[in-house]
């Protein structure tokens with residue numbers, strides 16, 4: 129049947145086993161055809177075709193919520209819930225999302241892309257059903273062996289296994305890989321379980337009934353296991369063994385990542401920021417044997433491939449475990465090494481507390497390299513790296529840089545790894561790096577990219593937006609608006625010379641690929657107004673020593689007499 133005629137999962141229920149096998153092959157051909165054209169996640173979805181068909185035949189979505197961890201493997205679910213017709217514009221403006229989306233379908237319960245969350249959602253949903261007396265529904269969470277390396281998944285398993293009356297079914301989609309083969313003791317344990325019954329089963333130890341291993345491409349076996357799990361009415365792990373990229377030889381044979389995510393067939397090959405970093409970190413690694421690199425299961429996409437090839441013993445893949453990566457880096461720094469944590473900006477959000485408390489408070493030299501910072505594009509809301517530059521500047525001692533071109537990236541990375549007593553961060557986008565943009569001159573605190581002796585306007589160009597700022601300045605000149613353009617290089621902390629420069633202009637515009645709140649512009653404005661009519665009177669950006677709350681507030685003038693004194697002082701100065 130044409131896939132566009134599938135409108136609801138109920139359409140699957142009358143199909144014979146042979147029909148289902150034909151359907152699985154049609155879905156595979158459909159995915160290959162569409163995803164090669166639009167780009168998107170191919171390997172993970174080719175591996176979950178039979179699994180998703182079986183889930184939709186046994187469970188009744190959305191009454192039984194189906195939760196896809198990470199969500200990158202939910203394309204088949206989209207097809208089976210009436211959305212095959214939307215794949216023409218997958219991941220394009222106005223088209224279907226590359227992840228589950230609550231606005232697209234009632235069958236999409238969670239919208240995600242950040243890994244290891246589904247079991248926690250399942251825990252909460254199951255608790256809510258129990259409290260409401262809704263005993264007619266099961267909660268099903270599909271989680272990959274990669275996503276299971278994330279700490280949150282284990283926090284949830286700890287609760288789920290201890291609740292024998294809550295029917296949560298954990299469908300473990302074990303293909304042995306994240307992008308690369310899954311790492312660590314858990315991966316080794318899953319390999320033992322795949323080989324057959326063992327005396328020690330981690331899931332059973334935690335309180336789950338364990339079913340498996342099940343052939344994840346045998347729709348009949350899968351259905352049988354899911355039916356059994358559904359009937360048990362308690363927490364169950366169904367261990368499904370699947371093959372990433374199944375049925376499409378170029379994906380099955382792709383050593384790097386089984387075509388985990390592919391670009392549209394028409395995309396070009398311009399040099400990316402990632403590859404500039406990849407070369408720069410190898411050069412640094414060759415000169416400094418104390419430099420080590422960490423990745424949270426993304427060595428190749430984050431540009432650590434060449435470093436890993438040259439210095440394999442100096443790269444640590446910790447699994448999909450960003451928080452652990454950061455604190456592990458803190459430990460490495462305590463041991464006298466200089467860690468470089470290469471990570472996507474969007475996933476780095478998870479580890480804010482670890483950066484603040486475990487690295488910065490301890491005054492440790494750790495460098496974070498945030499790829500995919502700023503707008504990322506087709507992966508949508510959950511992937512834009514538009515938060516790091518807002519939250520990181522509050523971390524005492526942290527230095528945050530945004531290189532404008534390949535030369536700046538190399539220079540700033542060298543500068544960052546030279547800092548041994550504080551966290552340093554570099555951010556750059558998912559984009560072509562473009563040509564170098566030489567400075568007209570450099571002063572302490574900023575590079576001047578375009579002079580402006582008579583300028584009324586100052587453009588503060590952050591990172592790769594420098595080219596656009598220079599083009600804008602040319603355009604403004606044609607309108608008789610002389611404009612100066614500077615690049616601060618380090619966007620946090622704010623450099624006093626940039627504040628002094630900004631005070632000289634009628635209009636100052638910072639141009640930044642990040643969310644506005646907490647951006648450089650706001651901090652600059654705050655500094656400029658702190659001597660004027662508007663001021664923020666608050667705690668300083670520092671680690672405050674212990675004392676009572678009253679004492680601390682008083683020490684910083686945040687009591688009645690402190691506030692009064694400050695107001696009187698400002699009035700006198702005005």
Ligand SMILES: Cc1ncc(C[n+]2csc(CCOP(=O)(O)OP(=O)(O)O)c2C)c(N)n1
Nearest residue numbers: 172241242243272273274275305306425475
């Ligand atoms: C918190 C977080 N870190 C990193 C990623 C990037 N990422 C997307 S999918 C993936 C691998 C997932 O492996 P697994 O759960 O086994 O699913 P598979 O793709 O193998 O089916 C990674 C690392 C992410 N989505 N979320």
